[in-house]
Amino acid sequence: MPVSRKFHKRLEAYMSAQLSSELAMERPSAFRGTLTVSREAGARAIPICELLADYLSEEDETAEYGWILYNKDFCEKMAGMNCTTDIAAFPRHAEACQSVDDYITALLGTHHCDRAQFRQTSQTIRTLARLGNAILIGRGSNFITADLDNAFHIRLIGREATRLAYIQQTQNLNRAAALSYLHSTDHERRTYVKSQLQKDVEDPLAYHAIIRTDDISDELLARMIGDLFMDWVAARKPEPEKLVIFAQKTPLND
Numbered sequence: 001m002p003v004s005r006k007f008h009k010r011l012e013a014y015m016s017a018q019l020s021s022e023l024a025m026e027r028p029s030a031f032r033g034t035l036t037v038s039r040e041a042g043a044r045a046i047p048i049c050e051l052l053a054d055y056l057s058e059e060d061e062t063a064e065y066g067w068i069l070y071n072k073d074f075c076e077k078m079a080g081m082n083c084t085t086d087i088a089a090f091p092r093h094a095e096a097c098q099s100v101d102d103y104i105t106a107l108l109g110t111h112h113c114d115r116a117q118f119r120q121t122s123q124t125i126r127t128l129a130r131l132g133n134a135i136l137i138g139r140g141s142n143f144i145t146a147d148l149d150n151a152f153h154i155r156l157i158g159r160e161a162t163r164l165a166y167i168q169q170t171q172n173l174n175r176a177a178a179l180s181y182l183h184s185t186d187h188e189r190r191t192y193v194k195s196q197l198q199k200d201v202e203d204p205l206a207y208h209a210i211i212r213t214d215d216i217s218d219e220l221l222a223r224m225i226g227d228l229f230m231d232w233v234a235a236r237k238p239e240p241e242k243l244v245i246f247a248q249k250t251p252l253n254d
Contacts, residue, residue, distance in 0.1 A: 031132075031150060031233070031236070032131070032132020032133050032150060033132055033133075033150050033151070033152060033229065033232075033233045034128070034129040034130075034132050034133070034134045034135075034136065034145065034148070034150055034151045034152070035052070035134070035135045035136070035151075035152050035153075035154065035225075035229055036129075036135075036136045036137075036141040036142040036145060036151060036152070036153045036154070037049055037135060037136065037137045037138070037141075037154055037155075037156065038138065038141075038142055038153070038154070038155040038156070038201060038206075038207065039137070039138070039155065039156040039157075040156065040157045040158060040163060040186055041163060041167065041181065041182045041185035041186050041189075042158065042162075042163025042164060042166045042167040042182055043156040043157055043158045043163055043166075043213050044156070044158075044166060044213055044218060044221075045137055045138075045156050046071070046137070047218045048156065048213070048218050048221050048222055048225070049069055049135050049137060049222075050069060051218055051219055051221075051222035052067075052135060052221075052222040052225055052226055053066065053067040053068070053069045053135055054066075054067075054222075055222050055223060055226040056133075056226050056229070056230075059226065059230060060133070066133075067133050067134070067135060068128075068133060068134050068135070069135045069137070070125075070128060070134060070135065070136050070137065071137045071138065118196050121139060122144045125139065125141050125144050125145065126144060126145060126148070129141070129144075129145040129148055129150070129151050130148065130150070132150055138189070139192075140192065140193045140196060140197045140199065140201070142155075142206055142207060143193065143197045143199045143206065144197070146206070149236070150236075152208050152229050152232055152233075153206065153207045153208050153209075154207055154208060154209045154210070154211060154225060155206075155207045155209075155210045155211070156211055156213050157210060157211070157212050157213070158212055158213045158214045159212075159214050160182070162213075162214045162215075163182060164178055164179055164182055167181055167182055189201060190202070208228075208232065209225075209228060211224070211225065
């Protein structure tokens with residue numbers, strides 16, 4: 001599901017002001033948190049995150065341009081990439097492999113995005129995370145930013161039947177096509193994280209919270225995640241240094 005036009009405009013305004021000259025700027029001195037979102041196919045990540053971005057924008061007065069939502073397409077575009085997921089190209093790619101490592105990479109399904117491109121995307125994700133006020137969806141962003149002190153990680157999951165119904169409704173697919181999309185998408189995401197980062201996307205210890213989206217409205221989920229995140233940020237903000245005032249001594253007369 002694509003991000004809505006409203007968030008494209010918000011991103012354009014933010015990028016024009018903050019990142020037009022260079023991406024490699026450091027995080028601002030004020031603590032600005034970042035959310036990463038891992039999700040199962042059909043767990044409604046985009047609509048939930050759009051509402052979450054609006055909720056955080058309303059609650060956070062320091063976010064001049066509001067909270068910015070980045071998905072796979074945004075991150076790869078910003079990294080200057082043009083990756084293809086055409087699996088049919090695999091046999092031709094395999095014949096061109098120059099090393100065992102190249103062949104394994106192709107076999108695991110990562111031929112569409114080589115290591116140099118992956119490093120570039122990862123650098124972009126880390127830069128956006130350091131800038132803060134960002135919601136980063138997918139691409140192993142929770143693992144890429146695991147060492148950053150301002151990053152909060154969640155994973156959205158759901159029953160297969162519920163996710164399948166959502167995919168059928170939003171993509172106008174019959175049940176067989178929707179089921180194929182669900183399984184192939186989840187497999188591709190697991191494979192991407194495993195091959196590029198040597199991590200398990202389903203590892204519960206990789207997230208601050210894992211949330212099942214079944215039977216809960218998008219609006220309530222957005223508020224739940226937003227409140228949890230803001231409480232986490234509040235607990236991590238350093239206390240202002242106490243100002244110690246020393247009385248000025250009157251110099252003694254000689």
